[in-house]
Structures are given as structure tokens and as C-alpha cells.
Amino acid sequence: MSLDETVEVVIPLVKTITSLSFRNLNYTVNQKSTKKQLLKNISGTFRSGRLTAIMGPSGAGKSSLMNALSGFKTQGITGRILINNEVIDRQKYRQLVAYNTQHVPLLQNITVQETLHYAADLKLSSNVTRIHKTKIVNDIISLLGLEKCAHNQARVLSGGERKRLSIGLELVSNPKLLFFDEPTSGLDSESSYQVVSYLKDLAKQGRCVVSVIHQPSSELLELFDDIYVVADGRCMYQGALEDMIGTLAGAGFECPQYYNRADFAIKVASTVNTDPEKINSLMKQMESISNDQMNGFHGELNETGSEKLLNESSRRGSSPQYPISQFRQFLILTRRTALGTIRNLTLTRLRFLGHIMFGLIVGSVFYDVGDNGAKVLANISCLIMLLMFIVFSNSMTVVLTFPLEMAVFVREHKNNCYSVVAYFLSKIVADFPLMLAGVTCCQLIVYYLTGQMNETERIVMFWGICALMGWTAQMYGMVAGCICPVEVSPFVVPSSIVPMVLFSGFFIRYGELLDVYKPLTYVSHFRYGFEGLALATYGFNRTEIGCEEMFCYYRKSRKVLELLEIQNSNYWFDVAGLCVWIAVLHVLLYVSLRLRLRWTR
Ligand SMILES: Nc1ncnc2c1ncn2[C@@H]1O[C@H](COP(=O)(O)OP(=O)(O)OP(=O)(O)O)[C@@H](O)[C@H]1O
Secondary structure (H helix, E strand, O other): OOOOOEEEEOOOOOOOOOEEEEEEEEEEEEEOOEEEEEEEEEEEEEEOOOEEEEEOOOOOOHHHHHHHHHOOOOOOEEEEEEEOOEOOOHHHHHHHEEEEOOOOOOOOOOEHHHHHHHHHHHHOOOOOOHHHHHHHHHHHHHHOOOHHHOOOEHHHOOHHHHHHHHHHHHHOOOOOEEEEEOOOOOOOHHHHHHHHHHHHHHHHOOOEEEEEOOOOOHHHHOOOOEEEEEEOOEEEEEEEHHHHHHHHHHOOOOOOOOOOHHHHHHHHHHHHOOOHHHHHHHHHHHHHHHHHHHHHHHHHHHHHOHHHHHHHHHHHOOOOOOOOOHHHHHHHHHHHHHHHHHHOHHHHHHHHHHHHHHHHHHHHHOOOOOOOHHHHHHHHHHHHHHHHHHHHHHHHHHHHHHHHHHHHHHHHHHOOOOOHHHHHHHHHHHHHHHHHHHHHHHHHHHHHHOOOOOOHHHHHHHHHHHHHHHHHHHHHHHHHHHHOOOOOHHHHHHHHHHHHHHOOOOOOOHHHOOHHHOOHHHHOHHHHHHHHHHHHHHOOOOOEOOOOOOOOOOOEHHHHHHHOOOOOOOHHHHHHHHHHHHHHHHHHHHHHHHHHHHHOO
């Protein structure tokens, strides 16, 4: 943990949560050369069994408070978070909390029911039976009124349905603490009322439910028990809804008759800079209430036996980080990714048919050039074309689909659903077969239509290089999709691949390069791919090339190898070069996933 990460999260060892308190929370971010304080020594308490609304003007720090309390952000945050006045470790805290952010990313091609099932598989212990999980999922579907769309894929859901599904995802593990960031944004008044009613039901069942709410109608506001108003990163009011107007009036802010109470509170909070004296005294009053509450809880807990609870929890020992083993996580994620890929019919079909179409087009353009001494240059061009297609098609499709999956990965990993290793391995395994199938079809069509040598060893060697290039390209796309923002990666991938093509040995030979560029040929995976294909085609004791003309300059394959300056090259060296590339890209992908999580801390 870095030095500035001094949040002391006290994760309770107790089964029943009665209160979540936070003391002197500060949240500071670096902005250019300065530091900006988003939360300023803010304190408060949320009780279970009650639905609490966090309100405040835009930019007051509501989402920042949620991010800090949910543990989704840890960098730059200091202070204490206590549950039942006990300090708990971060790991346990994350297991108790569910955080529904404003925009929950969903896997587009998975249905509502499947999404909840996968969440149950990942979040519930493997001791929970399949039947029990199905019951939990069905209960959530009916609780949230999702029966009508249970078999719809996420991409066709309405805004309200998406919202309810995202809430359902948090309910699967029956968390004790639930945070929602504007769960009604984008919903009509009726859907908003429904969603907040669900939240109220959840709170009534004994959970601690806190929701940021933006300008609620009077009817919606009535559903909340407690209100927490944030103004400029500080607490301006906390307490019961019915006491709010009285408290504000006591501080000199009189609410006009028939005025919406939420609007009035936000209006008062907006005067934080214009009427600082009155607001400051209100904030001081709230701070002293917070202190009193903390002291009160401390007494309460001592009386009701927090010691007993602590002893009980230590007997139970510390719980593992994830509800299921990493191997099971890997299996579930692989299944889910594969299902998503198969369901993405447009892209999957396009990708597969694209390979076949390309094979047919290139094969017919370069028809029968493989064993023709007069068309050697055309055959070599065909090889580089094939490689370019394999690389661009496999890297670009991944680069466009990966970022959305990344958003899901970040959310689920932060929710303690699975490890980075499990996700990393599942991603590699699940995407591999489609790539291999496409590349195999494409290269076989090209190989036969262009009339290359019909020798098993050559066919296998040719296929091996194409498969390794496809694998390299796919990994390359994943790394770029993981590190770069989605607006940048479609540019980064082609523009970084083109220089590799330049040093492949096709456009300019090794001997013709300036000395300064020569080392780059060892870095270019196109060099290994192109050289490997050329050797599989013309190397390995291939002596004569067919010739239908009177004279063919490239009658001997040795001449072709000399033309390309690869007469002394070794096919297995090229295979090794590509394997090194693949290994490095795997390491890079793992590091990028970790970096991605770090950037969102
Ligand atoms: N990473 C960041 N770097 C710099 N400033 C930030 C960062 N995150 C948030 N802010 C700023 O902090 C302030 C509080 O942001 P926050 O999102 O918590 O406000 P909010 O009350 O949730 O607003 P809204 O109701 O508009 O969503 C805003 O002025 C915002 O611009």
C-alpha cells in the first residue's frame, strides 16, 4: 500500500451490520501540478434498515464520496471507515459492499438470466448448489420485475431494464452494504419510483442502502428515510428526512411553502460560496452530531457484546479472497467469453467469412503461381498479402471489442469476483479457437488455389507460421485494447504494425538497409513470419520450380532464397522468434491488465 493510501478500513467480523460510519474522509487528486481536494474531512453515519439519499449540487462530491466509501477508489483517500464502530480489513470490506455505479458495463450478448447466473457462479461459494443459485436468480428476476426480458440479450434492454439488471447483479451475493450512484438517471418518473421502491425494500430487509439521487420529485423523496447533503466536499446535513427542513430553518434557511424539500436543500447547498457563514455553522453542527453518533455507537456496541462478535469471527478465521477457486473462475469466465463471442454473430460471421472471402479472392488473383518459375515475384507478394491480412484482421477485431470487456473486468475484479490470472487465462483460451479456425481456413484456401507444393511437411510448416502470426496479432490487439483508450487504439494498432511490415525483408532486403535500421529486422514479427513462409515454400531442399516458358530465371528455388537473402536462414529460428513475440505479448497483457486496475484505483 502506498503512503498516501492511508484509509483505515475497518471491516467488520460481524454478521449483522447496524451502521457504517466514516470519519474525517479526505479525497485528494492530482490535477496538473496542483492537488484538488474533492472530500474535505467529511464524516457521517448510515444505518441499516434505512434508505439514505445522498444529495447535493452538481460537482459537490457525491460520486467521490461513493467511490471512497465503496472502496472502488483508494488512491489519495485518507480517513477511517468503520462498521459497527469496528475497523475491518480492506479485503473483508470489499466482500460486504456492493456498488452500483452510474453506468454499469454489461456484456452485450449475454441474456439477463445468464448474466445473473454467471454472477451467481462467480460470487457465491461453490458449496451453493445449482438449484439454490437458480432460485436466487429467479427471485431477483421477479423482485426486479425482469421476467419479461429475462431471455433478452443485454444489448436490447431498455435503460430501465439495464438499470434493474445492474441492481440485480449486486443482489446476487446478498451484500450487507449497498451503494447506488444515481440509479434513476435516464429513467422516467414511474420507473424511477419503481427502482427506488426496490431499494427501499432492500433496506427494510435489514441492509444498509445508500443512494445518490439527483433532484428527486417530492413523491420519490418520501421513499427515503435519511438524507445526507454534500456541499463542496463537506456534509451540510445528515439525519432523518422529516428533520431536514427544521434543521435548515434553524440555521436561517427558511423553506417556502410547497417548495420541493430536495430542491430546497440543493439550493441551500449551492450557496456554500455565497453565504459561507451560515453554511459553515450548519456544517459544524453536523460534525458535532457525527462525533456524538460515533461515541453513542461505541457505547452501544460495548454493551451489546462486540467482543463476543470479534471472538466469533476470529474463530471462523479469515475468509478467502474469492468465493470460488481460481480454476473455477477460469472455467466460468472461459464459458462466458466463448458464449459472448459465438453470440456476437455479426462479428463472428464477418470474421470467419472474411477469412474465407479473402482466401478466395487472393487465391484466385494469384491462381497457380506457386509452382511457376515465371511468377515467383507474384507468389512472394501473395505471401506478404496473406500475412498482412492475418495480422490486421485478427488484431483489429480484438482491439474494437476488448475495451467494453475491459470495463466489465474492472468492475467485476473490484467486486472481488475473480482474480486477474483467471481472467487473463480465460481470455486467451476463449478467443483462441475462432482465430485459429479463421486463419486455418484462409491459409488453406490460399495454399491450394495458388498451387503451392502439395507436400504434407510444407503444408504444416506454412500453417504453423500463419497460426503463430494470427496468435501474435490477437495478443497484440488485446494489449493495445487494454492499454489505449478506445478512441486511440484503432489508430495505434495499424500505425505500429506498418513499420514491422517495412522491416519484413519484402519491401527492402536486409543488405539494402542502412546499418542503423538493421537491428529492427530482429524486432519485426513480420520478418519472422515472412521468412518462415518463404522458407516453407522454397526451402527444405526444394530444387526445381516448374516453368512453362522458354526460360525462367527463378527455375532453381535457391535463386529465390538468394533474392530474398534468406539462403542461410533457418525456419525454426523464425518459429522461435514468433514464440518469443507471443511470450512477451502474454506478459505485456498481464501487466496491462494490472496497470488498468491501478489506473482506476
Ligand atoms: N479525477 C479527478 N480529477 C480532478 N477533478 C475531479 C476528479 N474526479 C472528480 N473531480 C471533480 O471533483 C468534483 C466532485 O466530483 P463528483 O463526481 O464527486 O461530483 P458529483 O457531486 O457526483 O457531481 P454530479 O452530480 O454532477 O455527478 C467535481 O468538480 C469534479 O470535476
